[in-house]
Amino acid sequence: xxxxxxxxPKEITTPEEVRQALGxxxxxxxxxxxxxxxxxxxxxxxxxxxxxxILAEGHILLEGPPGLGKTLLVRTLGDVLALTNSRIQCTxxxxxxxxxxxxxxxxEQGSLKRRxxxxxxxxxxxxxxVDEINRATPKTQSAMxxxxxxxxxxxxxxxxxxxxxxxxxATQNPIEQEGTYPLPEAQLDRFIFKIDVQLxxxxxxxxxxxxxxxxxxxxxxxxxxxSFLLAAQQVLKQVVIAPHIQDFVTRxxxxxxxxxxxxxxxxxxxxxxxxxxxxxxxxxxxxxxAAVIDGRFAVSLRDIKAVAVPALQxxxxxxxxxxxxxxxxxxxxxxLVREVPILDQEVFHG
Numbered sequence: 001x002x003x004x005x006x007x008x009p010k011e012i013t014t015p016e017e018v019r020q021a022l023g024x025x026x027x028x029x030x031x032x033x034x035x036x037x038x039x040x041x042x043x044x045x046x047x048x049x050x051x052x053x054i055l056a057e058g059h060i061l062l063e064g065p066p067g068l069g070k071t072l073l074v075r076t077l078g079d080v081l082a083l084t085n086s087r088i089q090c091t092x093x094x095x096x097x098x099x100x101x102x103x104x105x106x107x108e109q110g111s112l113k114r115r116x117x118x119x120x121x122x123x124x125x126x127x128x129x130v131d132e133i134n135r136a137t138p139k140t141q142s143a144m145x146x147x148x149x150x151x152x153x154x155x156x157x158x159x160x161x162x163x164x165x166x167x168x169x170a171t172q173n174p175i176e177q178e179g180t181y182p183l184p185e186a187q188l189d190r191f192i193f194k195i196d197v198q199l200x201x202x203x204x205x206x207x208x209x210x211x212x213x214x215x216x217x218x219x220x221x222x223x224x225x226x227s228f229l230l231a232a233q234q235v236l237k238q239v240v241i242a243p244h245i246q247d248f249v250t251r252x253x254x255x256x257x258x259x260x261x262x263x264x265x266x267x268x269x270x271x272x273x274x275x276x277x278x279x280x281x282x283x284x285x286x287x288x289x290a291a292v293i294d295g296r297f298a299v300s301l302r303d304i305k306a307v308a309v310p311a312l313q314x315x316x317x318x319x320x321x322x323x324x325x326x327x328x329x330x331x332x333x334x335x336l337v338r339e340v341p342i343l344d345q346e347v348f349h350g
Contacts (some may be wrong), residue, residue, distance in 0.1 A: 002082065003028050005227035012238055018297050021235045025055070025292050028224050028232065032080050035220040039076045040069055041211065042204035049195050049310055050077065050169075052293070056285040057233045058192025059148050059168040061133075061183075061314065068197045070171040074129045077169065082225040083126035084163065090136035096143035099123050100153040118155065123147050126163045126226065130170040134180040141187055144168065148190040165229055185273070185317070192282045193307070194314035196330075239288040241299040244343050246284065249304060252340050253280045256316050256332075264339055270332050273317035282311040301342060309333050 007024045009017040029051055036047050046062070050073065053060045062070045078085040088099060101121035107114050122128060123144075133141065147153050151162045170191070173180055188194070200208060211218065224232075254262040257274030267274075286307035287299045294303070313329040322332070 003224045003228045005231040008231045025232050029293050031223045035080045036076050038218045039220050041207045042200050052289045053193045055289045061191040061194045062171045064197030074169045076220050078127050079220040080223050082222045085127035086122035086125040087129040088122050090132045094136050094140050099143050103156050128168050133170040134172040188314045189278050193310035236288050249280050249283050255336050255340050270322040271316050272319050275312050275315040279312050279315045
């Protein structure tokens with residue numbers, strides 16, 4: 001059964017409507033996770049974070065070496081969601097027009113009349129897979145900025161709106177690999193999460209081999225449609241976050257800036273550029289989804305901590321010293337989450 005907007009209450013004003021909304025969104029999450037797991041072996045944390053990001057209305061960046069199933073995961077997500085989807089394989093010769101579209105001269109049949117016509121690019125789909133995004137040149141990467149932030153593209157002086165909902169799911173190889181270009185900070189900031197995809201363990205590897213070297217073929221089924229996704233996103237915006245919890249997120253972001261009074265002394269050694277306000281927005285949006293998946297209509301500190309690393313690790317720039325010491329962004333964020341003080345409600349208001 002495909003979940004639609006009819007499975008969610010139109011308004012949430014009573015405890016019963018809250019319970020109905022929580023139940024429907026949790027059901028959708030579990031079903032999507034089950035369907036994706038029919039195709040993807042292991043990688044449960046990666047799958048969960050991807051689904052949280054989708055419900056939080058954000059774009060996703062998956063990073064890992066080739067062959068770990070990043071593209072398969074994104075393609076499977078396209079099978080689970082009843083959304084139009086397209087794929088771009090990034091190469092060094094890919095042009096911006098190959099992504100957003102271009103104006104062409106069209107000749108009418110049976111006459112000599114010619115007219116200009118806009119031919120839409122792959123960006124005019126609800127789910128856009130950008131494979132190996134860091135193999136495209138910076139000029140081509142920049143073509144995605146407006147699409148990701150404004151949900152529109154501007155070509156020849158005309159702004160065209162993209163379909164709703166619109167998601168970019170990009171994969172990238174580790175930047176040390178040959179033939180890759182680092183994504184500019186402005187574009188990285190548009191991704192709600194950056195998710196690291198790790199190598200499977202021994203048991204998972206054996207199951208992958210059994211599935212891929214035999215006749216066993218598994219497919220994912222459609223679970224939710226666009227109307228349910230849009231309605232769920234509106235419900236999730238109503239999830240409650242207490243002022244002292246929100247203030248913790250604010251101080252966590254400020255602590256990533258070396259010149260901030262909230263930063264610990266060691267930050268100046270490890271970080272040269274801190275996270276932007278979009279980092280705080282990403283944490284709160286992701287935490288609201290995590291709370292609902294856990295059966296609650298209010299955000300807790302546990303939800304904040306669950307999404308802090310994927311929401312921030314691509315938004316800070318480490319110092320040369322931190323890089324040479326192999327101190328990862330994950331390590332910096334984990335330490336900040338532990339060190340930033342948690343003020344209770346009385347202290348916050350007092």
